[in-house]
């Protein structure tokens with residue numbers, strides 16, 4: 019910020035607000051991770067204390083590793099999340115490009131129709147989806163989850179991306195056409211790199227709900243071989259006893275991959291290569 | 298041979314007619330400028346010629362063959378955009394080479410043409426830079442270079458100078474004129490700036506609301522405008538219009554007088570009024586006079602004159618150098 023415009027009181031206030039917010043946002047994560055390294059007694063005696071020499075315990079992680087096939091659950095969650103994101107971004111961007119770039123009959127209507135899904139939760143259709151999956155034999159496959167999540171993510175993706183694509187310079191696309199680039203090349207090589215920040219936003223928005231979802235894995239793919247991490251962790255939460263060590267350890271482990279994905283996408287968020295393209 | 302011919306061209310966006318019955322030919326090697334106020338359809342016309350928009354009706358011929366259904370890349374044209382529209386992910390060399398690669402030219406040929414164009418436009422030091430590392434003027438030269446390497450039958454320029462500052466605009470203007478002489482190529486140049494039109498054109502096409510108002514050499518249009526719109530649009534400062542009655546003529550007519558054809562005279566002249574503002578440009582002086590009609594009256598004096606605002610002045614001019622226009626803007630004499 020410019021020195022002449024910097025007001026110490028404002029700067030302080032802004033930082034104070036941001037720091038408080040960060041603390042509040044990180045607090046649950048902190049509690050989960052800290053307690054995952056403690057004995058069961060210590061968790062309940064002093065939930066906020068750091069693990070000491072007497073309260074330190076890896077029992078939770080050991081349970082998690084013994085119980086069920088956590089590596090497989092991890093892998094399933096990863097496959098479902100990454101594949102769903104890939105399809106959401108690919109199809110969302112293509113639909114958005116068509117809506118923003120081409121004038122055709124019913125363009126606006128089509129846009130509205132595609133955006134309708136933002137307002138209607140996909141879970142309303144759970145029964146129909148389940149029937150469909152049973153009929154197509156996709157129950158207990160990861161593909162079932164990927165298809166559902168792709169459908170769930172597309173409306174918002176199309177909505178956000180078409181807004182951004184409208185801002186990509188027409189001249190740039192036209193220059194490509196005059197130079198003989200195909201529409202696909204224009205889309206993949208010229209337009210997509212320029213809307214990368216928007217793509218990253220869409221990815222981040224979609225990633226967390228997909229990773230955390232319990233509903234569809236439970237209904238569509240509850241078999242041992244297709245369990246996701248969230249579903250797999252449920253074995254520790256019982257109606258009468260809950261193995262808190264194991265739950266907290268499983269959650270701590272589940273945070274890691276999302277964190278990595280988030281860091282990757284947020285890099286893209288701030289990288290602006292548009293400067294110098296036009297004007 | 299004709300480089301371009303447009304017959305009965307129309308273009309509508311939904312119910313809005315943007316281009317209306319355009320008939321036009323551009324001869325080989327000619328520099329034609331489309332000029333008109335913003336929103337009159339110049340860019341649309343250029344994009345229809347380029348094939349980026351389909352004409353609603355009418356025919357487009359480039360180099361003698363009908364291109365109504367030919368895609369832009371195959372029309373033998375190259376276009377330079379106002380916003381430069383360089384590919385942000387490619388360096389200068391690749392920006393220029395891309396179209397040639399798409400055409401399937403050999404490596405040696407591509408290299409030769411890029412070298413030639415970058416020499417012509419003094420772009421050699423920047424060949425390995427990305428567009429984001431160039432100044433506005435350099436970017437525009439790359440955009441021009443990208444068109445030059447294609448050796449098109451027809452160049453299309455859409456307001457290529459309007460993002461540049463005044464000094465750079467003058468330089469680039471000269472460069473485009475030089476390029477036209479060197480390449481002897483047919484060029485169409487769109488601008489809303491009458492100075493660019495007058496200085497660059499072999500022929501000017503004046504457009505208004507999607508219609509061609511007049512076509513001719515710059516001096517033909519300047520000396521013999523077909524109507525009030527053309528008379529007002531070309532020439533800076535623009536022509537003065539005085540109701541005929543003030544000069545003893547019939548009602549409902551206007552007399553047009555160019556500012557440079559008026560003198561300030563000692564004895565009571567045909568018109569008189571109060572000086573309201575003086576613009577000293579060094580080389581000439583613009584005196585703006587309130588003569589009691591709606592619009593202020595501009596007098597262009599060559600050289601430097603000290604005229605105080607508020608002074609009463611008398612204005613003289615020759616009748617031979619005036620134009621008469623009807624109330625609907627048509628030229629009467």
Ligand SMILES: Nc1ncnc2c1ncn2[C@@H]1O[C@H](COP(=O)(O)OP(=O)(O)O)[C@@H](O)[C@H]1O
Nearest residue numbers: 310313315333334335336337338339340341342
């Ligand atoms: N894609 C489009 N859809 C609808 N109207 C358009 C479109 N492009 C241009 N127009 C309209 O056509 C008219 C002429 O535009 P344009 O050719 O860009 O003018 P100019 O280049 O002379 O300033 C304007 O009124 C503009 O609103």
Ligand SMILES: [Mg+2]
Nearest residue numbers: 339340341456
């Ligand atoms: Mg324009």
